[in-house]
Each structure stands twice: as structure tokens, then as C-alpha cells.
Amino acid sequence: MRFPLMTKKPVPARTELLLDGKAVSVAVRVSARARSYRLTVPHHGDPVLTFPVHGQWADAERFLERHRPWLATRLKRSAPATRFAHGEQVPLRGVPHRIAATGRLRGRVELAMADGEPQLLVPGEPDRLSRRLSDWLKAEAHKDLTERSLIHAQTLGVTVKAVTMRAQSTRWGSCSSTGRLSYNWRLVLAPPFVLDYVAAHEVAHLVHMNHSPTFWKTVGVAMPDMERGRAWLKAHGKVLMGYGLGEDAGEA
Numbered sequence: 001m002r003f004p005l006m007t008k009k010p011v012p013a014r015t016e017l018l019l020d021g022k023a024v025s026v027a028v029r030v031s032a033r034a035r036s037y038r039l040t041v042p043h044h045g046d047p048v049l050t051f052p053v054h055g056q057w058a059d060a061e062r063f064l065e066r067h068r069p070w071l072a073t074r075l076k077r078s079a080p081a082t083r084f085a086h087g088e089q090v091p092l093r094g095v096p097h098r099i100a101a102t103g104r105l106r107g108r109v110e111l112a113m114a115d116g117e118p119q120l121l122v123p124g125e126p127d128r129l130s131r132r133l134s135d136w137l138k139a140e141a142h143k144d145l146t147e148r149s150l151i152h153a154q155t156l157g158v159t160v161k162a163v164t165m166r167a168q169s170t171r172w173g174s175c176s177s178t179g180r181l182s183y184n185w186r187l188v189l190a191p192p193f194v195l196d197y198v199a200a201h202e203v204a205h206l207v208h209m210n211h212s213p214t215f216w217k218t219v220g221v222a223m224p225d226m227e228r229g230r231a232w233l234k235a236h237g238k239v240l241m242g243y244g245l246g247e248d249a250g251e252a
Contacts, residue, residue, distance in 0.1 A: 037063040042169040084130040094191030109136040141188035148199035158206040175205035197229025
């Protein structure tokens with residue numbers, strides 16, 4: 001007698017949950033390193049279900065069902081995304097600026113004043129405004145973060161090999177043991193002391209690749225007023241993460 005083979009139900013790239021009468025899309029990411037199911041909610045964007053490579057979709061569905069109340073609560077705390085568009089206001093180094101489309105097809109983003117209000121003049125076609133402004137902000141962030149990273153590296157006696165900008169949805173920076181630093185470009189939107197704190201934090205990881213008391217003392221050597229930047233990010237970080245979402249979600 002021949003028995004039918006048991007087939008494993010394919011894992012979808014997305015699934016949906018009904019929360020408070022609203023369909024919520026959940027992204028599914030299969031991970032070879034995951035040992036269990038995990039549900040995370042980024043500052044902005046869809047929730048993510050991490051699926052272990054040897055998992056079963058039926059188990060994942062039961063996991064999601066159990067975590068439905070938790071997910072509903074977390075989503076209510078999320079800050080709204082703010083796209084870059086004509087007339088919108090966006091902070092630059094902590095100062096609010098009004099976005100103004102110039103209508104010119106060529107040129108660079110420029111700073112200006114109009115009726116006593118700082119403005120960001122953005123050239124190009126309307127449907128390219130968000131990308132134009134994002135690219136410019138990334139370049140400004142790279143300039144500021146490279147400068148501060150090198151200054152902190154000199155203070156701590158370490159070497160920075162490279163500085164790159166990324167568009168992480170939950171992190172402000174990262175450091176590799178080879179001396180490569182990556183930062184979230186949205187730091188250029190925050191007051192300068194916030195960007196400076198994150199730069200000091202990541203450079204300090206070149207001395208201590210952990211978050212031990214010794215590590216935090218090292219951050220303090222590079223930036224004695226580090227608590228000011230930490231407090232600002234804790235209070236305003238979620239809102240800051242929402243700027244420019246929708247244009248790209250990957251690396252820059």
C-alpha cells in the first residue's frame with residue numbers, strides 16, 4: 001500500500017492579521033539562524049515575523065494568533081511616517097525647514113529663507129523630489145558623521161577605515177571590528193549634539209565591542225555630555241525614524 005507523501009506548506013512572503021477590524025500586513029523573513037518564531041515591530045513599517053528555516057507554517061500561524069493582543073498594543077505606539085513633499089516641514093540639524101519645489105529641472109538642493117522661515121529648495125520633477133532631497137540629506141549626513149567620527153577616533157586613539165550611510169529602520173549606527181562604521185542618515189535631521197553622541201558611541205566600539213561599564217566610560221571620554229544625546233534619541237527617535245520613508249528602505 002502506497003501512502004501519500006507529506007508536503008510542507010510553503011512559507012508566504014507576507015501574511016495578514018485582523019486587528020481591531022483592520023487588516024495588518026506582516027512581512028515574513030525566513031532565517032537560518034533563528035531557533036524560534038519572533039515578532040518584531042520596527043519604528044515604522046510593517047511588523048516582521050522571523051521564521052526559522054525548519055519551522056512549520058501552521059505553528060507560525062498559532063504563534064501569530066497568540067501574539068495578536070501584543071501586536072495591537074505595539075502598533076498603537078508607532079509614530080506616523082513623514083514623506084518628503086512640497087510644503088512639508090522637515091528638520092535639518094534640529095532646525096525646522098520648509099520643503100519647496102523650485103520647478104527647475106537642474107541644480108542642487110539649496111538652503112534659503114522666505115518670510116523668516118528656513119527652506120530647502122529642491123529642483124527636479126515633482127515625482128523625484130523625495131529622492132532628490134533624500135540623496136542630498138545622505139550626503140550631508142556623511143559629511144557630518146565622517147568629521148565627528150574622525151575627531152572621536154583621534155581622541156580615543158583608534159582608526160576609522162570607512163564611514164557609510166544606511167537607512168536602517170531600528171538602528172542609529174553599527175561598527176565592525178575592521179574599523180568600518182555605518183550610520184543612519186536621518187541623524188542629520190537631529191540637533192548636532194545627537195549626531196555627535198552616536199558618532200562617539202560607534203567609535204568607542206572600536207575600543208570595546210560591547211556595552212559594558214568600561215565601554216560607556218570610553219564614550220564619556222570622547223563626549224563628556226553623552227547623556228544629553230542619549231536622552232534626546234530616547235524621547236524623539238521614533239519620530240525621527242519616520243522621515244523620508246517610502247522612498248527607499250535599503251542601504252544608501
